[in-house]
Amino acid sequence: MKVLVTGISGTLGRLTALKLVRHGYEVIGIDQRPWPDAPEEVEIVQADIRKRPAEDVFRTHRPDAAIHLATVTHLVTQSPDRMRVNLYGTRAFIHHCDSYGVKQAVFVGRHTFYGAAADSPLYHTEDEPPMSTHAFAELADLVAADLYAASALWRYPEITTSVLRIVYTLGPSKHGTLASFLHGPNVPLIMGFDPLFQFIHEEDAAEAIVSALAHKLHGIYNVSGPTPVPLATIVRAAGRRPLPVPEMLFKLGLGRLGLPYLPTSAIDHLKYPIVVDSDPFRRATRFAYQYDERETINSFRTAR
Amino acid sequence: MLDNLLPVDPEVAARIEALDLQFNKFGIDPYGIDKNDLTRFVSAFAWIYRYYFKVDVYGLDNVPSQGRALLVGNHSGGVAIDGAMVMGSMLLDAEPPRLPHAMIDKFIHEFPGASQLMSRTGQFTGNPDQAERLLNAERLILVFPEGARGTAKLAKDADSLVGFGTGFMRLALETKSPVVPFGFVGGGDALPTVANLKRLGRLFGVPYIPVTKWGLLIPKPTRFQLLYGKPMFFEGTGHERDEVVHAMVDQVKERIAELIRQGRQLREREISEEDLVLG
Numbered sequence: 098m099k100v101l102v103t104g105i106s107g108t109l110g111r112l113t114a115l116k117l118v119r120h121g122y123e124v125i126g127i128d129q130r131p132w133p134d135a136p137e138e139v140e141i142v143q144a145d146i147r148k149r150p151a152e153d154v155f156r157t158h159r160p161d162a163a164i165h166l167a168t169v170t171h172l173v174t175q176s177p178d179r180m181r182v183n184l185y186g187t188r189a190f191i192h193h194c195d196s197y198g199v200k201q202a203v204f205v206g207r208h209t210f211y212g213a214a215a216d217s218p219l220y221h222t223e224d225e226p227p228m229s230t231h232a233f234a235e236l237a238d239l240v241a242a243d244l245y246a247a248s249a250l251w252r253y254p255e256i257t258t259s260v261l262r263i264v265y266t267l268g269p270s271k272h273g274t275l276a277s278f279l280h281g282p283n284v285p286l287i288m289g290f291d292p293l294f295q296f297i298h299e300e301d302a303a304e305a306i307v308s309a310l311a312h313k314l315h316g317i318y319n320v321s322g323p324t325p326v327p328l329a330t331i332v333r334a335a336g337r338r339p340l341p342v343p344e345m346l347f348k349l350g351l352g353r354l355g356l357p358y359l360p361t362s363a364i365d366h367l368k369y370p371i372v373v374d375s376d377p378f379r380r381a382t383r384f385a386y387q388y389d390e391r392e393t394i395n396s397f398r399t400a401r
Numbered sequence: 402m403l404d405n406l407l408p409v410d411p412e413v414a415a416r417i418e419a420l421d422l423q424f425n426k427f428g429i430d431p432y433g434i435d436k437n438d439l440t441r442f443v444s445a446f447a448w449i450y451r452y453y454f455k456v457d458v459y460g461l462d463n464v465p466s467q468g469r470a471l472l473v474g475n476h477s478g479g480v481a482i483d484g485a486m487v488m489g490s491m492l493l494d495a496e497p498p499r500l501p502h503a504m505i506d507k508f509i510h511e512f513p514g515a516s517q518l519m520s521r522t523g524q525f526t527g528n529p530d531q532a533e534r535l536l537n538a539e540r541l542i543l544v545f546p547e548g549a550r551g552t553a554k555l556a557k558d559a560d561s562l563v564g565f566g567t568g569f570m571r572l573a574l575e576t577k578s579p580v581v582p583f584g585f586v587g588g589g590d591a592l593p594t595v596a597n598l599k600r601l602g603r604l605f606g607v608p609y610i611p612v613t614k615w616g617l618l619i620p621k622p623t624r625f626q627l628l629y630g631k632p633m634f635f636e637g638t639g640h641e642r643d644e645v646v647h648a649m650v651d652q653v654k655e656r657i658a659e660l661i662r663q664g665r666q667l668r669e670r671e672i673s674e675e676d677l678v679l680g
Contacts, residue, residue, distance in 0.1 A: 215510040218531035219432055225530075289513020291520065293433045324431045327521070334427065344513065368516065370433070391426045 099123045100310065101160035101199075103146050103190060104167030105139070106130040108272040109205070112303035113164060114139050120307060125158050127151050128167070146186040155193040162201035162310055165190045168242055180238040187242045191249045194256055201257040203309050204246035208264045208295065208319060209236055213369035219293070219325075220374040223262070223317045233362040247317055259314035261306065264321045264373060267393050268299035269400035275331075276397060284332045285350075286367060288341035291329045293370035297322030298388035298396060308382040318381070319373035323390040328367065334394045344368075410444035416498045417443065421467065432535070434500070435521040442522060443492055450489035453622050454482075454591070457667070458490045460629035460679040466497055469536040469578040470632065472543045473569055475657055476551030477559045478588025479597075479611030480618070481505075486625055487543055487583065501543040502535050504528070508607055529568060536576040544569045546650070549608045553597050556614075559589025560661050565654050567646045574646075575639030579632035582653055584660025586668055591623035626664035630656050631680045 100117055104110045105126025117124045118138050126132070126141040135141055144150035146167045155163075167186050169179045187204070194202045211221040212229025227240045249258045265275040275296055278284065297305070297320070305320045332339040342350070344364065352358040378384060388396065417440045428436040450456065464470065472491075477483050484503050491499045504527030510516045525531050532542055545551055546565040554563065573580050597609035611618060633656065635649050660679070666672045 215516070216507045216526040216528055218528045218534065219525070220534055222530075287513070289515075289517055291517045293429075293520070324425050324429070325433065326425070326427050326429055327433065327435065330427050330429065330435075369510070370520075389426060 098162065099125065099158060099160045101154065101158065101163040102126045103151075103163070103165050103186075104128055105135075105141060106132040107166060108270040108299060109266060109302060109306075110166045111135075112299055113166065113306050116303050116307045117310075120311070125154060125160060127154055147182070147189050151189065152193055155197040155199070159197055160199055162203070163190065163194055163199045164203040164205065164306060164310065165246070166205050168206070168239065183238040183242045184245065187245050191246065191253070194249075195253050199256065201310065201313060202249065202259070203306060203314075204243070204249075204258070204260045205306060206243040206246065206260060206262050207239055208262045208321070208371055208373045209366070210240055210243050210262050211371055211373065212236075213292065213365045213371050215369055217369060217371070219370060219372045221319065221372065222374050223319055223377065229365065232365060233360070235360045235362060250316065257313050257315045259309045260317045261309055261378075262317070262319045262373065263302055263305065264295040264297050266299040266302045267296045267397045269396050270299055271397060271400055273299070279332065279335050279337055279397070282337060283340045284337045285340045285342045285347065286329055286332070287347055287364060288343045290368040291327045292366070292368060293325035293372055294328050294331055295321050295325040295372050296331070296390075296393060297386060298393040301386040301388055301393075304387070305378070305382075305384050308384050309378075312382045314378075314381055318378040319375040320378050320384075321373055321375040322386040322388070323393065325370065325372050326390050331394060334391065334398070336398045407441040407445045409440055410447055413444045413447050413493070414440050416492060419497050420500055421497075422500065430523075432502075432523055432525075433520050434523040438518075438521040439500075439523075442518065446485070446489065447493055450486065450493055454486065454620075455622075455624040456486050456490060456627055457624065458494055458627045458629075459667075459674065459677060460631075461490065461495055463629040463631050463679060464491065464495060464499070464541075464581050465579065465632065466495070466499070468539050469576060470541050471536070471569055471573055471578055471580050472501055472541065472583060472629075473546060473580050473653055473657070474583035474585055475562055475661060476545050476547050476554065476588070477585050477661075478620070479552060479556075479592045479594035479613065481545070481552055482591055482620060483585040483588050483625075484543065484545065486585065486627060490627055491541070499541050501541045502532075503543040504532055506549055506608070511606060529572060532572055533576055536572065536578050542572075542578075553609060553611075554589075555595060555597070556589035556593035560586065560665055562654060562658055562661075565650050567643070567650050570635065570646050570650050570653070571639040573639075574635055574637040574641070574649075579634050580653055581632050582630040582656040582660060584628045584630075584657050584662075584664045585625065586627075586661055586664035587623050587625035591620040591625070592618070624668075626667050628660040628664050628677070628679060630660050
């Protein structure tokens, strides 16, 4: 079975590709970035998903399945281009799947879809609407991409489509939203708030993507690993020092004084939890994580 | 959060140990309750519960010792001391102890510190999805159907009941949970509120700021009466017409009014414990 992976050179893309190869799939990848030490079995085409060369990959290889990982998720890239990559990229992906007979499509999205607020319940289910796009404009394109991808479920019912909303990944790569936030020795937190954070080891995340493929999931699924842990506890377990800063100062100091660059609307994500219920995914795939909460944080902490 | 800030009461620690909760490797339950924080916080609170205040608790056996249930009762003070005392009775007096999840007002989670403390002790913003999930997980929910209108009662009206919401009844029907009514008496004496400053409150992001007889928002040491009635079971789906649900809510409201009445009589020493009818 031939699987095409977009965004293959990213951390999750690489891990997913390696697992696919190990499971005996034939893998082709598309990414603008190179993957210098990619395994021989994996063919990589350096192209933009929105451009003609990417379409040619679909046309010539005729993959049986495709996994869409080519979304820009980190918040540092704030440009109109990011929105275009995320939305037009997703559109191109779905169109090509339809035009070139791809039987199965997997869209990898984020659990931040649901948004964080003082009254948001713990354990969001897939039927809940995204509640805070107005408060976090910087995430609006990802929410839109998620909803757009889900529209393939009714627009192209013949394609088995799964939309995965995966929690923060963490692991030895030290890549990803949570890892970047935990980058320095002191991690600023909002004083008086300590939200639950849900994370999954990056290997487990890749395994979850492969199992969505293997079980031919059709629908929207939350994907999570171990039970959630408060942010300050994560910070300490990662060998960092939590540095609680009053919210007012935090807003003023963003991007300065050693505070990370974050849009001010990201502050809600440091005050309130986004926790998802992934029971339907577990039931459908019998997925079980390999790394528990402590092992996951340790793998990040001890990575060189 | 509290780390080593507060000392641990060994008896409280044993009670927290006895709670039917599952903690992960960091001592956190799936709803974010931190075993260490809970132990230290309840240790400090135990002193207030036992010595600063005094709570005469009746009918504690009426609260199921396991499984889903809703504790439904009245507000009787300018701030939710009643809620704290119900917590105290379930954590410090009940055998085995249980941790109720109060459905609290949204503004509480908007305050630094309060948000953190509430999150680590399992107290969430009242939200039907959240409550339903907790009940389906066989937890105990604490609801004050009067809401903020209930705490806003002035001291002279402390024993009265204002309008009840119907959300709790739909929830009970939908999840097939028993409703345990309770009546709480004495809040108006601990914190005799004479006025509520609504406009000033809005400036601070709270529904109102209560003003007591002595100006300050410090409750005086008080003896309270807390009466738990027999569990009430209702048949239905939770999707009935409003009139049907209102009728059920009124049954609960009447029972609570009756419990408050008896609590008041106990307080005035007009009756003794043997005369109580909690059924």
